[in-house]
Amino acid sequence: MIKKNIPNIITAANLFTGAVGVYxxxxxxxxxxxxxxxxxxxxxxxxxxxxRLLKVHSEIGKQLDSLADMVTFGFLPSxxxxxxxxxxxxxVLSFVxxxxxxxxxxxxxxxxxxxxxxxxxxxLPTPANALFIGFLFxxxxxxxxSFLFSTPTLLIISIVFSLLLVAELPMIALKFKNFNxxxxxxxxxxxxxxxxxISIFQFSAVPVVILLYLLLSMIKFAFFSKNEVQV
Numbered sequence: 001m002i003k004k005n006i007p008n009i010i011t012a013a014n015l016f017t018g019a020v021g022v023y024x025x026x027x028x029x030x031x032x033x034x035x036x037x038x039x040x041x042x043x044x045x046x047x048x049x050x051x052r053l054l055k056v057h058s059e060i061g062k063q064l065d066s067l068a069d070m071v072t073f074g075f076l077p078s079x080x081x082x083x084x085x086x087x088x089x090x091x092v093l094s095f096v097x098x099x100x101x102x103x104x105x106x107x108x109x110x111x112x113x114x115x116x117x118x119x120x121x122x123x124l125p126t127p128a129n130a131l132f133i134g135f136l137f138x139x140x141x142x143x144x145x146s147f148l149f150s151t152p153t154l155l156i157i158s159i160v161f162s163l164l165l166v167a168e169l170p171m172i173a174l175k176f177k178n179f180n181x182x183x184x185x186x187x188x189x190x191x192x193x194x195x196x197x198i199s200i201f202q203f204s205a206v207p208v209v210i211l212l213y214l215l216l217s218m219i220k221f222a223f224f225s226k227n228e229v230q231v
Contacts, residue, residue, distance in 0.1 A: 004058070007051040011064050014043035018072025025079050028087070030137035033080060034203065037134040040072040041127045066108045073126035074104030077133035081158050084136070088151045096158050103162040104129070110166065120221075121171040124164040128171075128210050132161070135206035142204070164214075170221040172213065186220045 021036030047065065051057055081097035104126050111117055136157075139145045147153055172186050190213055197205035197212075 003054055004056045006054060007047040007056060008058075008061050008064055010043050010047035010050060011061065011068050014040045014047065014065075014072055015068035017043065018068065018076050021072065021076045022079060025076065025083055028083060030080065030134075031203075033076070034134045034137065034206075037072070037076065037130050041131065044069065044072070044127055062112065066112060069108055069126055070101075070105060073130040074108065075101045077130040078104070078158075080133050080136075081154055084149065085151060085154050088149070088154070090151045090154075093151065093155060096155050099158055099162040100129070100133070100165075103165040107165040117173070119175065120173045123167050123169060124161065124171060124214070125173075126165065128213060129161055129165060132207050132210040133157070135203055138203035139207060169217070171217040172220060186216055186224075190216055 017036050017040040021033045021040070024030075024032040024036060044065075047061075051061060078098045078100035081100060082094050085094035085097055107123055107126055110123070111121075114122060116122055136148065139148055148157075172190055174187055174190065193212055194205075194209045197209055201208070
């Protein structure tokens with residue numbers, strides 16, 4: 001009984017961390033929010049891995065995972081954007097940020113019934129979206145990127161990333177069936193470039209890493225076979 005519920009406990013930790021992140025967002029403590037998102041993303045990865053290792057897949061675990069992700073990677077990033085828009089006195093336009101929550105719900109529901117997403121994702125994964133938005137604060141001190149925090153740009157981010165969540169765009173899934181370099185070339189590229197960028201630029205690199213992930217996914221599925229990379 002305990003073994004069966006270990007992945008669900010980890011999923012609950014994801015949900016708890018996301019709820020704490022909402023509190024920190026309400027206090028405009030965006031650094032703490034970013035930490036919560038990273039922890040939640042770790043728990044989200046860990047629960048699936050443990051379920052596979054322990055062979056304890058369950059329908060309740062699947063549903064609980066989506067509900068936890070909706071809070072952590074759906075509502076929380078939309079609330080971050082809402083708070084940033086409120087800081088700009090955007091008025092009623094601030095509510096545009098909640099499109100992220102709505103489209104995240106569609107994204108998660110679609111994932112649960114879409115049989116095409118066993119080896120790759122269709123549309124931007126909600127954790128990647130949450131990491132991009134959650135770490136925007138780290139770019140605030142870079143003067144040349146100050147435009148990112150203007151009301152028009154924040155509204156554009158809200159709309160564009162909402163659409164990316166449900167777009168029919170194949171995206172790289174970091175799921176390794178084996179460690180063959182040729183078959184996993186783009187997975188290795190994504191991981192290696194992420195490690196390099198984050199080690200050099202710390203938090204500021206995270207939004208760039210997500211954009212790089214989008215770019216590599218588009219290159220992979222536009223110019224290479226889905227099943228085999230020709231090198």
